[in-house]
Amino acid sequence: MIDTIVLSFVRDLLTVIGAVTVMVIQQPVLSLLAFVLGPLALLGVRFLLGKVRLIMEMEMASLVEIIRVVQEATTGFRVVKSYALEPLLKRDMDSAIRAVEKRSNAISRIEAATSPLMETLAGLAIAGAISLSAVSIFQDVQRPGEMISFITALLLAYEPAKRLARMRVQIESNLVGVRMLFEILDHPIALKEVPDAIDLPAGPGLIRLEKVGFGYAGGPAVLKELDVTFEPGKVTALVGPSGAGKSTIINLIMRLYDPEKGRVTIDGHDISKVTLASLRKRFSYVGQDPFLFVGTVRHNIALGAEGASDEDIVRAARAANAHDFIMSLPNGYESDVGENGRNLSGGQKQRITVARAFLRNCDFLILDEATSSLDSESEAGIRAAVEELAHGRTTITIAHRLSTVARADKIVVLDGGEVVEQGPPDVLLRNGGAYRRLYEFQLLPDAGLESPTQSALG
Ligand SMILES: Nc1ncnc2c1ncn2[C@@H]1O[C@H](COP(=O)(O)OP(=O)(O)OP(=O)(O)O)[C@@H](O)[C@H]1O
Ligand SMILES: [Mg+2]
Secondary structure, three states, rough: OOOHHHHHHHHHHHHHHHHHHHHHHOOHHHHHHHHHHHHHHHHHHHOOOHHHHHHHHHHHHHHHOOOHHHHHHHHHHHHHHOOOOOOHHHHHHHHHHHHHHHHHHHHHHHHHHHHHHHHHHHHHHHHHHHHHHHHHHHHHOHHHHHHHHHHHHHHHHHHHHHHHHHHHHHHHHHHHHHHHHHHHHHHOOOOOOHHHHHHHOOOOEEEEEEEEEHHHHHHOOEEEEEEEEEEOOOEEEOOOOOOOOOOHHHHHHHHOOOOOOOEEEEOEEEEEEEEHHHOOOOOOEEEOOOOOOOOOOOHHOOOOOOOOOOHHHHHHHHHHHOHHHHHHHOHHHHOOOOOOOOOOOHHHHHHHHHHHHHHOOOOOEEEEOOOOOOHHHHHHHHHHHHHHHOOOOOEEEEEEOOHHHHHOOEEEEEOEEEEEEOOOOEEEEEHHHHHHHHHHHHHHHHHHHOOOHHHHHO
């Protein structure tokens, strides 16, 4: 845009202004003629501009559609192949490409149409100017020199004026992209630091949710008046049915969202009053779906722990039960994990993300189903390492496995965004409440034990 404006617009505009000044000085009456026909031509171009804007907007949407299809086809290739979705994707892609083609053609037609229109009008204007000048020379009203200088100025103004008219079309189509960009930039930021935010002071690490109410983007309430405490240096397990709000609690603690009601505090400090960087650097997080970045295994483990030495990386990988499989990869720690970690198995990816959290070595350890796609043996290995790591840290773990849940210091049972029960595992088991039911119907059968009631009673 800036390139077009500075190079063409400024130069052409100055030329046109200069030439028109000469025209007016030489032949005020004849210039009038040019000024009547000129705006007429511009009017025609204006009419086309509205169309260009509309078409460009649609073309952008089609381009986005093409990118979406490509992205889905590559990241979801397993689903695409196993469900034989190729014809479906091909159809989507064909229609997206056809839409772009149609729109590009329409724009080219408009661009082409502006030029004959201008040409014709300009031709008429020049012919008219020459005829009238000829008449006035024969009548001795003006001298031939004046006429020549007028016509020269007119001809000089013609090309730049034509370019200016066309440029409107170009600028208009570029503006569509600029407008979209600013729409994003102007979008208000929902999560802001307060102006006088302080760094979160170091402390024992007590996390508290106080009467927290929350729903995603104006949707239904996910958490209702929730009061939970995560004791410093202790392991708290969040359990409950799918959709109960377990991951949502974690999102609020790391301040990925702000609660609608109530507040979240760490060692008594409201986390909405502290700087985001000082808050987030206290957390090691392993999420529900392991996420790897393009690059090597080493790169993925060392992320978020700047300046980690090779020994530290290997130690973290060992703790996460990942060192052995990493060494069996063709290039060891330098092996490429591929896009979205596609060169690795689900459990391998998970172990790398656990190693990443280990290396980061923070006050708060958050594990959202961090061992769900591991076999029992790997899980046992990681569990030992997590226990070691959780030592002296406030740990929150969301787990479906009995082995993890039963070893927690405290269990919080959630259902429908509310705490239905909380306390140490053995106490909850004796109470015979929600945890006991979860234990018998989900945790024990998953663990593969035979007689739930008997082993539950120990
Ligand atoms: N980003 C989001 N936007 C809108 N709604 C969401 C979002 N994330 C979660 N939800 C909704 O919030 C509710 C709680 O989700 P949450 O992820 O906390 O459940 P969960 O307890 O972690 O479940 P699971 O055990 O299946 O992981 C669900 O009803 C879900 O549909
Ligand atoms: Mg979840």
